[in-house]
Amino acid sequence: MYVFAYLLPNCSVLGTNGAVVVNDEAANATKGTDFGTSSAGLPVTNMFSITNSGTETLRITGVTTSGVGAACFAVNGMPGAVGAGGVSNFTVTFNPIVVGLQTTIVAIANSSTNTPYRINFRGEKLPSYVVCADYDGDRKADPGLYDEATGIWKVKLSSANYYLITTTLNGLGGPGYASVSADYDGDRKADPAVYREATGRWVIMLSSLNYEVVVVLTQTLGGTGYSGMPADYDGDQFADPGVYQRVSGDWRVMLSSANYASIELLGLLGGTGYMVVSADYDGDQLADPAIYGESNGIWLFKLSSAGYVSFAMTQALGGTGYIPVPADYDGDGLADPAVAQNSTGNWKIKLSSGGYSLLDLPNFLGE
Numbered sequence: 001m002y003v004f005a006y007l008l009p010n011c012s013v014l015g016t017n018g019a020v021v022v023n024d025e026a027a028n029a030t031k032g033t034d035f036g037t038s039s040a041g042l043p044v045t046n047m048f049s050i051t052n053s054g055t056e057t058l059r060i061t062g063v064t065t066s067g068v069g070a071a072c073f074a075v076n077g078m079p080g081a082v083g084a085g086g087v088s089n090f091t092v093t094f095n096p097i098v099v100g101l102q103t104t105i106v107a108i109a110n111s112s113t114n115t116p117y118r119i120n121f122r123g124e125k126l127p128s129y130v131v132c133a134d135y136d137g138d139r140k141a142d143p144g145l146y147d148e149a150t151g152i153w154k155v156k157l158s159s160a161n162y163y164l165i166t167t168t169l170n171g172l173g174g175p176g177y178a179s180v181s182a183d184y185d186g187d188r189k190a191d192p193a194v195y196r197e198a199t200g201r202w203v204i205m206l207s208s209l210n211y212e213v214v215v216v217l218t219q220t221l222g223g224t225g226y227s228g229m230p231a232d233y234d235g236d237q238f239a240d241p242g243v244y245q246r247v248s249g250d251w252r253v254m255l256s257s258a259n260y261a262s263i264e265l266l267g268l269l270g271g272t273g274y275m276v277v278s279a280d281y282d283g284d285q286l287a288d289p290a291i292y293g294e295s296n297g298i299w300l301f302k303l304s305s306a307g308y309v310s311f312a313m314t315q316a317l318g319g320t321g322y323i324p325v326p327a328d329y330d331g332d333g334l335a336d337p338a339v340a341q342n343s344t345g346n347w348k349i350k351l352s353s354g355g356y357s358l359l360d361l362p363n364f365l366g367e
């Protein structure tokens with residue numbers, strides 16, 4: 001004897017990890033509906049699927065996006081129908097064209113009882129890059145921020161009682177350019193510099209040439225997927241241009257002491273969710289490769305004075321909403337771990353000269 005089961009079409013959306021994205025649930029990083037933060041400003045695409053466990057064809061009758069960040073999200077490849085017992089894919093691209101937290105709701109109208117199927121997405125574009133370096137040459141780092149959207153640089157000079165300078169630097173930078181300031185000419189003053197991820201182009205304004213000459217690196221370094229991260233790894237006081245592949249954690253560095261020959265360090269440190277924060281943390285004048293966890297505020301170092309063995313800072317510093325801003329703020333020759341929260345302008349610095357106790361600077365420097 002048969003019991004005839006007639007099942008209506010059923011609509012279920014699966015996330016990037018294959019788990020069900022429940023109708024109207026909050027955006028979730030492991031399911032791919034939370035795109036996290038993007039400091040590079042490059043589009044990210046995630047694939048989702050729609051399953052139909054019913055015995056009738058599921059019809060998709062319309063897709064709408066709403067919410068303040070709708071312009072930053074695009075839905076592609078939405079099927080018109082999913083057959084009985086079938087599955088079909090679509091993609092959502094987060095294109096962080098606007099600074100700040102972006103959210104949208106994608107509503108999928110369909111022929112099941114689970115309609116409209118609402119999916120919450122979120123993603124965030126960090127507004128500024130960090131440009132903390134010693135621009136005035138007094139051995140103390142000068143806190144700074146650079147806004148990619150406007151090309152405006154803000155720096156508080158330590159030698160002028162942290163007086164704030166706001167400048168466009170004759171148009172150095174702008175959309176598509178990240179800051180990579182460091183002392184490239186070895187005169188102890190940081191040189192404002194920018195790196196274009198799309199092309200691997202480096203542009204440097206040299207302090208030793210009165211900031212009047214803009215130098216472009218003759219060879220490209222980096223490109224899509226690579227973050228710029230200069231530091232003086234060989235200890236000759238000339239910054240070494242370097243890049244970091246954010247997914248694999250591969251590093252490439254052009255050593256100034258080796259005529260800028262490029263060395264590759266595969267899987268050195270980092271990977272997805274980590275930023276490079278290399279600086280000289282142990283004060284031996286050799287930069288120490290280091291990474292920072294964007295969401296958890298974990299810091300990991302390979303200290304040059306300790307054979308480059310990896311070790312982690314005992315306490316987290318920063319996390320979601322913060323950008324790392326390590327530099328030698330107290331001028332004792334050791335870099336100080338630090339983070340800044342752009343939305344509030346709050347900074348937190350662990351000064352090496354103060355036993356790495358936490359210094360809170362509310363409303364210090366932000367947008």
Ligand SMILES: [Ca+2]
Binds near residue numbers: 133134138
């Ligand atoms: Ca300074």
Ligand SMILES: [Ca+2]
Binds near residue numbers: 183186189190206
């Ligand atoms: Ca310089």
Ligand SMILES: [Ca+2]
Binds near residue numbers: 231232234240255
């Ligand atoms: Ca060097």
Ligand SMILES: [Ca+2]
Binds near residue numbers: 286287288
């Ligand atoms: Ca060191």
